[in-house]
Amino acid sequence: MRVLVIDPDPARAALVAEGLAGVQPLEVRRAAVFDEREAADFAPDVVVVAADSPDRDTLESLREAGQHNPRPVVMFVDRSEPGLAEQAVRAGVAAYVVDGLTPSRVRSILDVAISRFALTQQLRGDLAKAKADLESRKIVERAKGLLMKERGLDEDGAYRLLRKLAMDRGKPIGTVAADLLAFAGVLKGDAS
Amino acid sequence: MSGLADLTLGFIPLTDCAPLVVAKAQGFFAEEGLEVALSREASWATIRDKVGVGALDGAHMLAPMALAAESMLVPLALNQNGSAITVGVKLAALLREADPEAMAAPLVTAQALATVVERRRGQGAPPLTFAVVFPHSMHNYFLRYWLGQAGIDPDRDVRLVVIPPPRMVELLGSGEIDGFCVGAPWNAVAVDEDLGEVLIKASQFWPGGPDKVFGVTAAWADRHGDELRAALRALIRASAWADEPGNHAELVALLSRPDHVGVEAEVVARALKAEIVFHRDAAGLPRREHALWFLSQMARWGQVGPDADLSAVADRVYRPDLFREAALSLGPVLEPAQVFADAAPPASALFDGKAFDPADARGYAASFAIGRTS
Numbered sequence: 001m002r003v004l005v006i007d008p009d010p011a012r013a014a015l016v017a018e019g020l021a022g023v024q025p026l027e028v029r030r031a032a033v034f035d036e037r038e039a040a041d042f043a044p045d046v047v048v049v050a051a052d053s054p055d056r057d058t059l060e061s062l063r064e065a066g067q068h069n070p071r072p073v074v075m076f077v078d079r080s081e082p083g084l085a086e087q088a089v090r091a092g093v094a095a096y097v098v099d100g101l102t103p104s105r106v107r108s109i110l111d112v113a114i115s116r117f118a119l120t121q122q123l124r125g126d127l128a129k130a131k132a133d134l135e136s137r138k139i140v141e142r143a144k145g146l147l148m149k150e151r152g153l154d155e156d157g158a159y160r161l162l163r164k165l166a167m168d169r170g171k172p173i174g175t176v177a178a179d180l181l182a183f184a185g186v187l188k189g190d191a192s
Numbered sequence: 193m194s195g196l197a198d199l200t201l202g203f204i205p206l207t208d209c210a211p212l213v214v215a216k217a218q219g220f221f222a223e224e225g226l227e228v229a230l231s232r233e234a235s236w237a238t239i240r241d242k243v244g245v246g247a248l249d250g251a252h253m254l255a256p257m258a259l260a261a262e263s264m265l266v267p268l269a270l271n272q273n274g275s276a277i278t279v280g281v282k283l284a285a286l287l288r289e290a291d292p293e294a295m296a297a298p299l300v301t302a303q304a305l306a307t308v309v310e311r312r313r314g315q316g317a318p319p320l321t322f323a324v325v326f327p328h329s330m331h332n333y334f335l336r337y338w339l340g341q342a343g344i345d346p347d348r349d350v351r352l353v354v355i356p357p358p359r360m361v362e363l364l365g366s367g368e369i370d371g372f373c374v375g376a377p378w379n380a381v382a383v384d385e386d387l388g389e390v391l392i393k394a395s396q397f398w399p400g401g402p403d404k405v406f407g408v409t410a411a412w413a414d415r416h417g418d419e420l421r422a423a424l425r426a427l428i429r430a431s432a433w434a435d436e437p438g439n440h441a442e443l444v445a446l447l448s449r450p451d452h453v454g455v456e457a458e459v460v461a462r463a464l465k466a467e468i469v470f471h472r473d474a475a476g477l478p479r480r481e482h483a484l485w486f487l488s489q490m491a492r493w494g495q496v497g498p499d500a501d502l503s504a505v506a507d508r509v510y511r512p513d514l515f516r517e518a519a520l521s522l523g524p525v526l527e528p529a530q531v532f533a534d535a536a537p538p539a540s541a542l543f544d545g546k547a548f549d550p551a552d553a554r555g556y557a558a559s560f561a562i563g564r565t566s
Contacts, residue, residue: 056234056237060327
């Protein structure tokens with residue numbers, strides 16, 4: 001397991017390492033401040049950060065940017081603020097741990113955070129794919145309509161033509177349909 | 193004694209937290225019957241989360257962050273101006289060498305940058321790195337707009353990162369980043385330490401343009417109408433106090449304290465004098481057209497989807513009516529003409545003169561050569 005601990009104080013990293021003793025292979029790296037490139041090189045399985053760290057905004061922006069390589073973030077608050085945990089989890093933090101960190105809890109907290117993060121990523125991916133599929137279906141419908149009108153084809157014929165174009169070019173049918181609509185737009189004089 | 197609840201308000205160590213700090217230090221909150229504790233926070237995400245769950249009653253906020261949150265209200269704008277785009281001295285020298293004419297006029301400095309970006313691409317050099325403070329921030333849209341206007345695609349031609357304001361100058365000095373867009377006093381700090389050079393200030397980018405706001409949740413405002421009105425009155429008085437040149441020495445001393453901004457008084461003073469407006473010209477009025485401009489940029493860069501109703505979001509979050517009610521009750525602190533300033537023709541245009549019609553924020557968002565609207 002690779003763990004990146006962002007904390008100016010070495011104590012928390014030591015605590016994390018102690019709690020993970022026995023996990024093999026294990027690499028716990030501590031950085032006083034978060035550095036995107038350093039983190040990308042290290043490719044941690046999980047990032048541990050204190051809730052009062054100014055680096056929260058940086059970590060959140062990585063998630064926002066739909067970072068190619070997002071990581072679960074575990075955040076610690078030392079004093080309890082009711083409800084803050086839920087809010088942070090909604091904002092994309094994988095786990096929020098109130099009342100600090102003890103070595104005996106480290107292992108289970110990180111394990112839960114990593115698996116919950118994987119699940120969220122999968123749901124997010126499924127949702128994006130569902131949206132893309134729907135979008136692609138709409139585009140195919142519009143391209144079919146265009147072919148029916150311009151080429152005098154029936155619906156089935158228009159679809160077969162699109163599918164043939166896609167197969168000939170080795171591209172998804174949605175892409176071919178989008179290209180067709182774009183070209184039709186240019187021919188009609190749409191600025192683009 | 194007054195029956196009002198005690199409040200805890202959050203702020204980030206930046207010059208534009210002044211109205212909160214002044215309202216407490218000058219006793220304006222106390223005169224309204226409010227016992228207020230100020231809580232200095234380390235990140236905007238923490239501010240949003242804490243206000244969201246009621247750990248803070250209200251806070252100094254980034255306007256677009258309030259617009260992007262689930263249930264925030266903006267009853268008061270805290271300031272105009274203060275932010276700027278600064279580049280490291282090394283990049284500044286390169287820009288001057290590439291296009292001395294563009295560098296002589298703040299409004300077209302980005303053209304020199306475009307030349308350098310193009311040249312670096314030809315040489316196969318890695319893209320320049322620029323930092324902003326938060327994805328939903330005026331700084332992010334200011335930098336992106338300025339780059340885009342010169343034909344530089346902020347997502348493809350440069351690398352954009354998010355860095356907490358107090359670390360910007362250090363990273364500029366070490367060469368980790370080549371430039372940044374951040375609020376006062378950090379641009380002045382970079383210049384003071386001979387590490388950076390300001391290319392364009394917010395007041396040049398958009399004269400009278402918006403910056404930070406005071407935000408609370410809608411649910412809190414519902415339950416605490418009296419406290420909100422009292423807090424707004426104190427903050428408006430504090431803003432007027434902060435604009436008074438005669439109070440500047442005291443304001444600078446207050447802001448430079450380690451528990452507030454924690455930067456040398458001289459540097460705070462410079463940024464303050466040159467730029468920031470808290471109160472005059474109806475700076476406190478949360479203008480609908482400002483909300484819609486932010487939302488247009490959120491749409492332009494793909495932060496809000498095509499289905500969101502931008503006008504509805506602006507009307508739900510920005511509440512000039514709450515500002516008006518508090519401001520009018522203060523009497524001579526603010527003239528009614530100022531309180532209703534948004535009934536006048538829209539505020540001035542951005543530096544490039546491109547017209548913005550608040551009634552067509554989507555059309556505006558889609559009208560830029562560079563953007564992520566489709």
